[in-house]
Amino acid sequence: MTTTSDAPAARAGAPRAWAKKPGGSLGRYLAVRALLIIPTVFILVTTVFVLMRLTGDPITAAQGGRLPADQLAERIHEAGYDRPILVQYLDYLGGVFTGDFGTTLSDRREVTEVIATFGAATLELAFYALIVAFLVGIPLGRLAAFHRDRWPDAIFRVGGILAYATPVFFAGLLLKLVFSVWLDVLPVAGRADTRTELTLSRGDGATGIYLIDAIRTGDPAVLGNVLQHAILPAVTLGLLTAGVFLRVVRTNVISTFGAGYVDAARSRGVSERRLLRKHAYRPALIPIVTVVGLQIALLLGGAVLTETTFEWKGLGFQLSQYLQARDFVAVQGIVVVLAVIVAVTNFIVDIIAALLDPRVRY
C-alpha cells in the first residue's frame, strides 16, 4: 500500500485492496500492476462501445435525414451495423487488439492513421505544457510553503484556485486577446506560418513534432516561428497544471518541514533556508511523480479545448472537427486511444513511483 498522503495514493489504493500483503516484492508489485491494466483497458473499450451503440449506428447519426431510407439501409448493411450487437462487439474488440480502430466516415481515413498524423502535435503541446507547469508550479509552491500563511502564500493559493477556476479555453481566449490582438506580439493561431509548415513537411523523415523538425532544418527563422506559435498554447495549458503542482509542492514541503529529521537538523544549527532547500524540498518532490501521472488525463482533456481555441492541429482539434461532422466512428476511435494512453501512462507512473519509493508495494 502507498503511504503518501495525497490524492493519487488514495486513488491507486482502491484496486489493490485484495492484493494487500505487506512487504511484497517489487517484481510481484509490477506483475500485479501490469495485469491490472488489462481489465482497465477492456472496461474502457467496452464502455465506450456500449455507450456509442446505445443510440444507434454511426451512419444514421451522420447521414440521417440526408439519404433516402433504402440507401441508408444499404450503407448500414455494407458497414455491418445491421449484425447482432454481440457480433459487432467481438468484431470491434478483435480490431482493437490488432490495432484496427475502424475508418472514419467523413473523410474515409484509418483512425490509426489519423492518430499517427495528429498525435505528434498533441504530444508536443502536452510536453510544452508540462515544462511550463514545472517551471511555474514547483518554484512557486516552494515559495508559498516557505512563506506559509503570510501574504505571498495567500496570493499564490488564490492564484492556484484561480488557475483552476478559469476554463482553459477562456484563459486561452484572454491570452490571445491581449498578446495577439491588442499587443500584436504573438501569432493568433496555428502551429506555424503556412510557409514554415511547408518547409517542415518537405524535410525527409519529418517527425510531425515541429520542434524537432525545425531544429533539424538548422534554420533559426523556422525554429523561431515554431516557438512563437507554441508560447500561448503552452502557457494556457501549462498554467492549468501549474496550479495543481503548486498545491502539491506546497502541501508536501509543509508536511516534510514538520518531520522529525528536519527538527533534528534544525537543532544542529542548519539554517532555515538550507533546511527548506536540502531537507524538506527534495523528499517533497517524490509525490510529484504520481501527480504528473494524474495530470496526463487532465492534460489530454485540456489539450482538446486548448487545441480548439488555438487551432492547434492535433488530436483534440481533430476530435472537435469530427464531433461537428457527427463522425462518431472517428470520435470513438480517438476517445478509446486517448483513454488507453492514459491507462498506460498511469501504469508507467506507478512503476516509477514504486522504484523511487520502496514503501509503494503490495
Add this chain to the structure above:
Amino acid sequence: MTTPAPASSRRPLWARVPVISHLRQSIGLQRGMLIVGLVLTGLFLLTALLAPALAPYGFAQLRGPDGAFGATQPPSAEHLLGTTQGGYDVLSRLIWGSRTALLVIVVAVVASILIGVALGLISGYFGGWLDRVLVVIADAIYAFPSLLLAIVLAIVISGGQSSMWGGILAAALSITVIFIPQYLRVTRAEVIRIKSEAFVESARVVGASHARIMIRHVLRNSTRTLPLILTLNASEAILTLAGLGFLGFGIEPTAAAEWGYDLNKAVADVSSGVWWTAVFPGTAIVLVVLGLTLVGESLNDLSDPRLRKRAVGAEPVEDLLDPAHATQEASA
C-alpha cells in the same frame, strides 16, 4: 440508535448549521476566503433565481422596440455588455446562463449523490465479488479523461443536438457518471471503517436486518465528507458544462443561454478584436467556480480539526483528499 438528547452545554441550533458553524470557527485568511466564496455563491444563486426580473431582454431575443439589436455592437446604454455575433444581448444571456448552470449543477449533484452513495454503501457493506467489480469499474471510469467521457455521454443522451431540457439533462448526466465513482469511493471507505464498529455488531446481535443496519447505523455515520465533495463537484460541473458547450455540445441559443456555447461563438470574435462577447461569459464562469471552490476548500479545511487554523497554534497541513482537484480536466 436515537440521537443523544441535547446537553445543556451544546451550542444553539443556529450555530450548529454546517456553514454557519464553519464561519464561526474560522479566523483570518481562512475566514476571508470563506466569506468571499459565500458572497460569490450567493450572488450566483440570486442571479439564477431572479433571472427573469434581472435580465433586460430574453436570452433568445433579437429585436427590441426599436428594431433589431444588431450584431457585435459594443457595450452601450441599451446593451450594457454589447451584443453577440448572432445579435443577442450579452448581459441577458449572461444572466439567463446562470439559470442553466444552476439547473445542471442541481441535477448532476443530486443524481450522482443518490447513485454513488447507494453503490458505495452496498459495495462497502457487503464486500465480496460485487465490491471488487464495482471498484474496478469505478477505477476505470476515474482514470478516463472526464471531458471525453462527457462527450461520449452527450452523444448518447442527446445525439449532440439539444433542446433546453435535453441539453441540461445531457450535460448533467454526463457529469453524473464522472462523479459517481468519487461518491462511491468516499462512501465505501467510510462504510468499511464503520461496519467494524461495535455498535454495528451489537445491532446485528440484536437481530436488526441488513437494510436497517445499512441505513440507520452505517449510512447516517458515513456522510460526513459528502458536503465537501458536493461543493467541489458543483464547480467541476460548471466547468464540464462549459467545456461541452465550447466543443459544440451546447444547448441551442434559442433553447437556453449557456456560457460555454457563447464562448465557442466568441473564438472568431476575439481574433477581430471583439472582446465583450468572450470576456463577460468567461468571467461569469470564473467567478462562479471561484466562489464554489473557495467555499468547498474552506469547509474542507475547517471540518478537519487537524487542518483547522487556530489563532495561536500548530501549523495547518492542507490536505489533498479531495479528488476533485486531481480530475478537473473537464473543467478545464
